[in-house]
Amino acid sequence: MAVKFYQSENQVPLEMHKVRVVQKLTLLPVEQRLKCIQEAGNNTFLLQNKDIYMDMLTDSGVNAMSDKQTAAMHIADDSYAGSETFNRYKAAVKEVFGTDYLLPAHQGRACENILAEAFVKPGKVAIMNFHFTTTKAHITRCGGEVLELVAKKGLLPQSDDPFKGDFDLEELKKTIEAYGPENVAFVRVESGTNLIGGQPVSLENMLAVADICHNYGVLSVLDASLLQDNVYFMKTREAQCKYMTTKQIYHLLADKMDIIYFSARKLGFARGGGITSHNGALIKSMMEYIPLYEGFLTYGGIDVRTIESITEGLYESLDMDYISHGPEFIAYLVKELDDYGVPMIKPAGGLGAHLNCSEIVPNLPHNQYPAAAVGAALYIAGGIRGMERGTVSEQREPDGTERYAELELLRLALPRRVFTLSQVKYCADRVKWMWDNRELIGGLQWVEEPKVLRFFFGRMKEIGHWQEDLVCKFREDFGDSL
Numbered sequence: 001m002a003v004k005f006y007q008s009e010n011q012v013p014l015e016m017h018k019v020r021v022v023q024k025l026t027l028l029p030v031e032q033r034l035k036c037i038q039e040a041g042n043n044t045f046l047l048q049n050k051d052i053y054m055d056m057l058t059d060s061g062v063n064a065m066s067d068k069q070t071a072a073m074h075i076a077d078d079s080y081a082g083s084e085t086f087n088r089y090k091a092a093v094k095e096v097f098g099t100d101y102l103l104p105a106h107q108g109r110a111c112e113n114i115l116a117e118a119f120v121k122p123g124k125v126a127i128m129n130f131h132f133t134t135t136k137a138h139i140t141r142c143g144g145e146v147l148e149l150v151a152k153k154g155l156l157p158q159s160d161d162p163f164k165g166d167f168d169l170e171e172l173k174k175t176i177e178a179y180g181p182e183n184v185a186f187v188r189v190e191s192g193t194n195l196i197g198g199q200p201v202s203l204e205n206m207l208a209v210a211d212i213c214h215n216y217g218v219l220s221v222l223d224a225s226l227l228q229d230n231v232y233f234m235k236t237r238e239a240q241c242k243y244m245t246t247k248q249i250y251h252l253l254a255d256k257m258d259i260i261y262f263s264a265r266k267l268g269f270a271r272g273g274g275i276t277s278h279n280g281a282l283i284k285s286m287m288e289y290i291p292l293y294e295g296f297l298t299y300g301g302i303d304v305r306t307i308e309s310i311t312e313g314l315y316e317s318l319d320m321d322y323i324s325h326g327p328e329f330i331a332y333l334v335k336e337l338d339d340y341g342v343p344m345i346k347p348a349g350g351l352g353a354h355l356n357c358s359e360i361v362p363n364l365p366h367n368q369y370p371a372a373a374v375g376a377a378l379y380i381a382g383g384i385r386g387m388e389r390g391t392v393s394e395q396r397e398p399d400g401t402e403r404y405a406e407l408e409l410l411r412l413a414l415p416r417r418v419f420t421l422s423q424v425k426y427c428a429d430r431v432k433w434m435w436d437n438r439e440l441i442g443g444l445q446w447v448e449e450p451k452v453l454r455f456f457f458g459r460m461k462e463i464g465h466w467q468e469d470l471v472c473k474f475r476e477d478f479g480d481s482l
């Protein structure tokens with residue numbers, strides 16, 4: 001905590017920025033919230049933003065940009081090829097990562113598509129601490145298989161381990177040997193491991209993974225989408241990083257990893273993405289896919305104004321005042337909820353707060369989708385939109401059987417610099433009400449189940465009438481309040 005309060009009992013995270021543009025919000029009455037979630041097929045992705053009070057779906061592309069980021073958009077050099085804007089983007093990447101080569105792509109999954117096209121072939125495996133939805137979808141689409149080697153501690157919902165995203169290094173060596181290095185497309189380290197609760201990977205572990213890859217001659221890839229939070233945790237939780245600058249950490253990683261890619265919707269609080277490396281030959285092997293799928297090499301499907309905002313955002317990702325805000329607000333929310341007794345993923349990570357739905361509704365089996373049910377209940381309770389990160393977010397096995405998620409989570413992402421602390425407190429209060437009324441929450445069943453990425457557009461309905469009962473209880477407890 002950078003700023004200490006005189007009266008420690010009043011200590012809260014203190015913003016090192018001020019808000020100068022605001023957007024009006026509405027909170028619909030609970031009866032309308034019920035109607036909206038049912039019309040959305042109990043899928044929070046299908047809600048309309050106008051019907052939402054706190055949008056905690058994601059921190060992707062919805063963070064508040066800085067004054068400098070929006071100002072930079074005015075100097076964009078709008079040319080199809082050879083844009084000065086791209087040269088500025090390259091210079092920012094060089095400053096942050098120290099790398100000379102950059103391929104622009106329109107967002108993180110576009111980078112994943114290119115990596116998969118270039119390196120994944122049928123029969124190859126891609127090894128990672130944990131998969132991300134789009135990463136896995138691209139790898140399996142190209143005929144590859146995803147193997148996850150997060151250390152066992154990563155899957156314990158409650159722990160005080162500071163780096164739950166770490167790889168199991170012994171398993172990594174054994175797995176590379178078992179499959180043969182030539183059959184490993186790449187090893188991917190996901191910083192700020194998304195699907196297990198935004199949990200960081202230590203610098204020591206990342207560097208060890210890179211060394212193992214190097215020894216076996218296997219490509220190492222760093223997904224740096226959530227690296228900002230991860231660097232904050234390295235600096236605050238890992239002794240060897242305490243006196244390193246953020247820039248030293250980014251550079252050290254880039255020196256060791258063969259390829260780094262990122263979603264600039266997260267890293268740098270903008271939109272867009274990129275792939276960077278010290279290795280020109282590797283970049284060349286992916287280059288042809290950029291004009292094919294994205295756009296010319298100096299814009300990669302990203303609007304030039306947006307590229308300017310990424311550029312400024314990347315410089316700002318070195319600034320602890322900026323990158324500490326998310327983790328500190330998240331820690332505050334997790335602590336409030338934990339004090340209320342709500343089962344959470346602990347310790348607090350980056351990205352957002354994660355409710356452990358298996359413990360909130362322990363009687364709901366995986367195939368009644370507990371995390372989606374809790375997500376629908378929270379929208380009814382408070383107009384708060386979270387994201388299901390449980391069995392609905394998994395893909396069925398090739399034979400059609402359900403793949404049950406290791407963790408049934410409802411993620412409450414914290415878009416950076418968007419919500420005030422009073423809104424965070426409101427969120428905690430409505431979660432507490434939902435927790436106290438958890439026995440009313442029932443299951444969901446499919447109405448329409450798409451084959452691919454079903455969590456985006458699938459529709460479900462309640463089993464029984466529990467949602468109407470929840471609304472009645474809300475009226476009993478809150479009277480005519482919104």
Ligand code: F0G
Pocket residue numbers: 057058059060107108109110132134190194223225226263264265272273
């Ligand atoms: N890698 C990680 C770790 C991510 O969290 C994401 C996106 C991507 C890759 C893909 O990037 O969205 O720009 O295509 N995560 C978003 C989220 C979608 O809500 O967590 P993208």
